[in-house]
Each structure stands twice: as structure tokens, then as C-alpha cells.
Amino acid sequence: EVQLVESGGGLVQPGGSLRLSCAASGFSLSDHYMDWVRQAPGKGLEWVGRMRNKANSYTTEYAASVKGRFTISSDDSKNSLYLQMNSLKTEDTAVYYCARGQEALGPANFYGMDVWGQGTTVTVSS
């Protein structure tokens, strides 16, 4: 079964750090672009960032709101994706989802974020 499972959420003070994990099963992460998307309480979806696949050198893109503070990485041996979050702010409080994207470069190869994890909750508060 194709599945994504996030973990690592929790309560952290402003200015603190947290690392989220996203474990994939049923497919190889290295074949796909992978996205992080978050949802603040009662709000809509916000794209956080993307890691392209191995064929595209695992390059990354970030939303302006997290650029320089968040870093996406992966570990092929564990078939897992990570989101390292530093200098956390109260406005980073959200449910964080990882989602599977395309397998090749360009929008013509994007078929929607077709597999999502269940989400992990991050609360930034003093």
C-alpha cells in the first residue's frame, strides 16, 4: 500500500527548532518530487516547500515565509523525507502534511499531489 506517515510534531517555544519526518512505504521517495504543505488552525492550505527527485538532484524550493529557516532533506536508505524547522515563530503553528508529487521535470508531468500523510501538529507557543 502506498502510504506516507508523518511524525515529529509537538510543542516548541518561539525561536526553537523541530524536525518533522515523513516515512514513505509502497513507493520510492527518490523517484518523486515531494512537498510539505501546512494548515494553520481553521485556515486554508499553504505550500511550504518542495524537494525534487533524485533525477533532478534533490534540489529544493521554499515559500518566502519559511525560506532561510526551514530545510527539506531526505534519506534514501530510510525512504524518508524531513523538514528541519529552525527559528520557529508562533505563525508556524499548523498541521504539517507531506505529499507526493510528480516524477519528472515540468508542470506537464504534475498530476496533483496524489498521496498525503495524515499530518503532524506543530504548536509554537511560550
Next chain:
Amino acid sequence: DIQMTQSPSSLSASVGDRVTITCRASQGISTWLAWYQQKPGKAPKSLIYSASILKSGVPSRFSGSGSGTDFTLTISSLQPEDFATYYCQHYIDYPLIFGGGTKVEFK
């Protein structure tokens, strides 16, 4: 950045109604648009990509149309399981942006 504006932000409808949700991009995005459905407490589900192509397993009562800046998601005959929030998302460039969402509620 390209902004995505959905309307309405919410609507009330009955089972069997035809429902139309609009998504407008701040600049042309060709047909690089996806639609998602999200139910409370659940992860989003992919419905449509390339503005009009249904994902496998999505009921045919869902349809998408549009190109350039104006797009629509239509549910031809609303079913009880369709009460949810719907989001559009462009993917022509970075940052990827979602619309603000349209909540479809029971009348």
C-alpha cells in the same frame, strides 16, 4: 507571486444540487491548475489536474474547466459525501499557491 482567489468562500446546497466553484489566477497559468477536496480532520484528496483531468477513482459528477486565469469546479449532482472544503492550486511556477478554499455546507 501568482495569487489564487476562490469564490464563494462558502456555499449552502442540498443533495442533488449542481454546485459551481470559481478559481481566478492573478495572471495566466495556462491549464496548470489542480483541485483538492478536504474533509474535517483529514488530509486533502486530489481530484483534478491540468484544470480538467479527473484523477482515477474520482466520480464523474466532478468536472473542471478553464484556462488562463479563470477556472471552475463543478459538481453536477451533490452527494452527501461531497460536503467538504475545496481548494484550487496552481503549479506553473514557484511558489505553489492554493486558493483560500470553498466550504460546501448542507443547506
